[in-house]
Amino acid sequence: MAGVAELLDGKRVCICAGSGGVGKTTSSAAIAAGMAARGKKVAVLTIDPAKRLADSLGLPELGNEERRVDPALFAQAGIETNGGELWAMMLDAKATFDELVRRHAYQQLSAALAGSQEYMAMEKLFELHAEARYDLLVLDTPPTRNALEFLEAPRRLMQFIEGRALQVFMKPTGLGMKVFGRGTSMVFSVLRRITGVEVLEDLSEFFQAFSGMLGGFRERAKRVNELLANPETCFLVVCGPQGEPVTEAVYFHRKLVEAKLPFGGVIVNKVHYESELPDYGEGFAAELAEALGDDDLARRVLMNFDDYRALAARDRRNIKRLTAEMRARAVIQVPYLDTDVHDLSGLMQINEYLFAAGAKERTAIAAG
Amino acid sequence: MYVPAVSELLDKRLVIVTGKGGVGKSTVALALGLAAAAEGRRTIVCEVSSQEHTSHVFHRARVGFHEVEMADNLWAMFRSRIFSYLTAATPGLRELVTIGKMWEVAQPDRKVKKGRKYDLVIVDAPATGAGVGFLQTPRTFANIARVGPIKAQAEALEAFIVNHRKTGAAIVALPEEMPVNETVALERQLTEEVDVAVDRVYMNALYPERFSKPDVERLESACGKTNGPLRAAYRAALSESRRAAAQREQLARLAELVRAPVRTLPFVFVPQLGVEEIRELAKGMH
Ligand SMILES: Nc1ncnc2c1ncn2[C@@H]1O[C@H](COP(=O)(O)OP(=O)(O)O)[C@@H](O)[C@H]1O
Ligand SMILES: Nc1ncnc2c1ncn2[C@@H]1O[C@H](COP(=O)(O)OP(=O)(O)O)[C@@H](O)[C@H]1O
Ligand SMILES: [Mg+2]
Ligand SMILES: [Mg+2]
Numbered sequence: 001m002a003g004v005a006e007l008l009d010g011k012r013v014c015i016c017a018g019s020g021g022v023g024k025t026t027s028s029a030a031i032a033a034g035m036a037a038r039g040k041k042v043a044v045l046t047i048d049p050a051k052r053l054a055d056s057l058g059l060p061e062l063g064n065e066e067r068r069v070d071p072a073l074f075a076q077a078g079i080e081t082n083g084g085e086l087w088a089m090m091l092d093a094k095a096t097f098d099e100l101v102r103r104h105a106y107q108q109l110s111a112a113l114a115g116s117q118e119y120m121a122m123e124k125l126f127e128l129h130a131e132a133r134y135d136l137l138v139l140d141t142p143p144t145r146n147a148l149e150f151l152e153a154p155r156r157l158m159q160f161i162e163g164r165a166l167q168v169f170m171k172p173t174g175l176g177m178k179v180f181g182r183g184t185s186m187v188f189s190v191l192r193r194i195t196g197v198e199v200l201e202d203l204s205e206f207f208q209a210f211s212g213m214l215g216g217f218r219e220r221a222k223r224v225n226e227l228l229a230n231p232e233t234c235f236l237v238v239c240g241p242q243g244e245p246v247t248e249a250v251y252f253h254r255k256l257v258e259a260k261l262p263f264g265g266v267i268v269n270k271v272h273y274e275s276e277l278p279d280y281g282e283g284f285a286a287e288l289a290e291a292l293g294d295d296d297l298a299r300r301v302l303m304n305f306d307d308y309r310a311l312a313a314r315d316r317r318n319i320k321r322l323t324a325e326m327r328a329r330a331v332i333q334v335p336y337l338d339t340d341v342h343d344l345s346g347l348m349q350i351n352e353y354l355f356a357a358g359a360k361e362r363t364a365i366a367a368g
Numbered sequence: 369m370y371v372p373a374v375s376e377l378l379d380k381r382l383v384i385v386t387g388k389g390g391v392g393k394s395t396v397a398l399a400l401g402l403a404a405a406a407e408g409r410r411t412i413v414c415e416v417s418s419q420e421h422t423s424h425v426f427h428r429a430r431v432g433f434h435e436v437e438m439a440d441n442l443w444a445m446f447r448s449r450i451f452s453y454l455t456a457a458t459p460g461l462r463e464l465v466t467i468g469k470m471w472e473v474a475q476p477d478r479k480v481k482k483g484r485k486y487d488l489v490i491v492d493a494p495a496t497g498a499g500v501g502f503l504q505t506p507r508t509f510a511n512i513a514r515v516g517p518i519k520a521q522a523e524a525l526e527a528f529i530v531n532h533r534k535t536g537a538a539i540v541a542l543p544e545e546m547p548v549n550e551t552v553a554l555e556r557q558l559t560e561e562v563d564v565a566v567d568r569v570y571m572n573a574l575y576p577e578r579f580s581k582p583d584v585e586r587l588e589s590a591c592g593k594t595n596g597p598l599r600a601a602y603r604a605a606l607s608e609s610r611r612a613a614a615q616r617e618q619l620a621r622l623a624e625l626v627r628a629p630v631r632t633l634p635f636v637f638v639p640q641l642g643v644e645e646i647r648e649l650a651k652g653m654h
Contacts, residue, residue, distance in 0.1 A: 020388055020390055277600055278597050280597040291590065294586075297579075297583055297586070300579065301605045304578055304604055305604050305605070308604040311639070313639065317639070338611065340614070
């Protein structure tokens, strides 16, 4: 099973998708740094880096301009870049979108407009891609409720602008009925009971006013979609090893394949490596007590070890399920490190795993 | 500062459990539900996000937009998928209708025919990736629609949310840098922008502190001298003590930076949390 360098061979865009907190920002930054260290000119578009990480890379504030990460940082960390460059940008998507909407009367809506942040991130990606100043763009995605929301952002925005959503509401006997079947009447009665029938008319006016105002948006949204489907684009799904995140990764993979979007592989982050937590035989408790010369400490060490082994067993089971679902696709496991990742050397530690040639090599690295 | 006991938090009619994705909102919502039900309150936990965590924990079939009894005094309510799909296409509408439904469920005289009456409604709110938009929807709609029933309805919902006597919020956090920052920002937004009462912050999944400093020193020196399972066991102990210490720093930051009382919930070392584990957590909700 390949590492990230092989997955990104010939790619111009890498999109790290996944739900919040799993390590998307860390993975994006690590991938970008790793590719820069392989001689590429790389820009990473990130949304919400931890402050310490941003500070340590010299990215003190949000802004919609990319900045070069000081090459001296690579030198200090003992990394040879072979002419590569790392650029980074902390996207202030909310501000960009608000700016766009502010010129119009419907400012309140921008908060309610689901997917606006996601959409702006993609807009920026599109812009940078069109300028072709980089060998590779790595996009960290916003902390969405679920990974799919990100993917649906352009379509949703288009739907919104075209007022298609509204048409469904307006014609309960037409398209809406065909698509949604019997459930529609129930939903309509709920809507009616709670908000009153007039809600539809209120909204209708509102949508009509909105739909005219973003003329060029539709065309742009279409081109953004084309970029996502481009064979030079690569989606990497980042997830945790717990039950639900793995399930979500499987689901996301399926959706990507269905939508004919270029899927590269899955990064499972924060894994309790089993090689670090081997089986032990009978008499281990006694052995521990003897080695430590302290029964109480030995008991606590054992309890802790068993707890970790339970998590390692869970991780192994989930990764096995994930691997089976992915068939031949790459599943890259990154261990749960003892500390947060907040600087370039931390990212490089992650990269040992991300860029390792295969699962065996990763296990060997974990075993130290 | 006056700190209401958890039973007072549960005296409210509506408790909104909020926080970033994956921090443990559904777990905490369910634990609060179990705690309230154990005190004899007729309680309903309403899952607003689409994952249907509650039915999963209780091994029930996935359910639609109805109320299902999960345990003594404890019901759960989910939205149907069709509902999500239909309203997802219209920004804000999903949230508005959802809040409307929560409000309806919390009414002493329910609008729904033969509607069951509850003492307490616990809302497992959607992740706050995009801020507090969910709770602000009524206000947004009230502003957009200048007249008519949508305005009246939105205003009624808004009034209910900001009623500190009846409605409260509990934020769930994790002992990591970003989640702590986000919790602090979220509390501020909830208090200042939405004007909902934030009654609790739960710091979830806190590692135990099993090893003292001298323990750590002994383990460090022992670690270099051995191999195999012994070394692995020492390394696991050292990892845990490092993480537990880093988590305590974040806990201290949180306690300093938020106004609401902070309560901690332990990390439970099992492959998958089940009802029993969540019942256990429920005992420590105070
Ligand atoms: N493999 C890892 N081991 C330990 N900590 C990690 C690892 N990956 C990420 N982290 C930490 O987890 C937190 C969340 O990571 P982040 O990349 O910001 O997640 P996301 O962008 O998906 O929300 C950060 O504090 C980060 O330093
Ligand atoms: N205190 C805890 N100890 C161990 N695991 C936990 C704890 N709280 C939550 N979890 C687990 O973490 C995951 C996310 O929790 P969940 O309640 O679903 O979060 P959310 O609703 O915020 O997305 C679930 O797998 C859950 O079982
Ligand atoms: Mg992030
Ligand atoms: Mg949940």
